[in-house]
Amino acid sequence: AQKVTQAQTEISVVEKEDVTLDCVYETRDTTYYLFWYKQPPSGELVFLIRRNSFDEQNEISGRYSWNFQKSTSSFNFTITASQVVDSAVYFCALSEASAAGNKLTFGGGTRVLVKP
Amino acid sequence: DTAVSQTPKYLVTQMGNDKSIKCEQNLGHDTMYWYKQDSKKFLKIMFSYNNKELIINETVPNRFSPKSPDKAHLNLHINSLELGDSAVYFCASSQEQSSYNEQFFGPGTRLTVL
Numbered sequence: 569a570q571k572v573t574q575a576q577t578e579i580s581v582v583e584k585e586d587v588t589l590d591c592v593y594e595t596r597d598t599t600y601y602l603f604w605y606k607q608p609p610s611g612e613l614v615f616l617i618r619r620n621s622f623d624e625q626n627e628i629s630g631r632y633s634w635n636f637q638k639s640t641s642s643f644n645f646t647i648t649a650s651q652v653v654d655s656a657v658y659f660c661a662l663s664e665a666s667a668a669g670n671k672l673t674f675g676g677g678t679r680v681l682v683k684p
Numbered sequence: 685d686t687a688v689s690q691t692p693k694y695l696v697t698q699m700g701n702d703k704s705i706k707c708e709q710n711l712g713h714d715t716m717y718w719y720k721q722d723s724k725k726f727l728k729i730m731f732s733y734n735n736k737e738l739i740i741n742e743t744v745p746n747r748f749s750p751k752s753p754d755k756a757h758l759n760l761h762i763n764s765l766e767l768g769d770s771a772v773y774f775c776a777s778s779q780e781q782s783s784y785n786e787q788f789f790g791p792g793t794r795l796t797v798l
Binding site for chain 2: 657
């Protein structure tokens with residue numbers, strides 16, 4: 569069965585600090601997809617990135633970067649030079665190719681608080 | 685333009701009542717979903733529909749009945765509301781039902797059962 573664990577429930581940083589969010593997943597599938605979503609205080613869920621299980625290249629998008637390591641079943645997310653607007657709950661999620669439909673299994677989320 | 689919209693945004697009701705939440709997407713997607721987010725922020729899928737056909741039903745009580753009149757709409761009807769139904773309900777859509785498709789979420793409906 570698929571499972572996503574985000575061990576950090578809350579992280580507090582001061583603006584301009586870097587922050588890394590951990591995500592560990594479990595799956596028996598060889599083909600699967602990993603996602604990160606952001607939920608700001610306003611409540612909506614915003615898609616950030618998708619990674620497939622065959623692509624272990626790290627990705628950078630502005631101040632955001634992602635490190636995917638199949639050997640440790642991890643898909644970590646780093647915010648560089650954090651800003652107050654980064655304050656949100658961040659969710660890691662997994663979908664398996666073998667599962668019916670496009671079922672997303674979410675981790676418990678990590679709340680990031682960036683203080684000015 | 686709103687991609688995935690839900691109405692109402694807030695819903696406060698008494699135990700035992702029946703209520704509906706509406707969802708519409710204008711992205712031309714084939715697949716739509718309902719998720720429940722509890723008070724601890726945990727998100728769990730409830731249903732998914734692909735072209736009006738039920739694909740996923742995640743052991744949700746049968747008091748919850750989704751209805752998809754067309755592929756752009758997926759409504760959620762809840763009978764005999766209970767205190768434990770209080771949560772934020774998110775509708776989402778994706779291009780199709782394959783697992784690589786990212787899902788786009790609506791703004792959520794906060795349901796409070798008194």
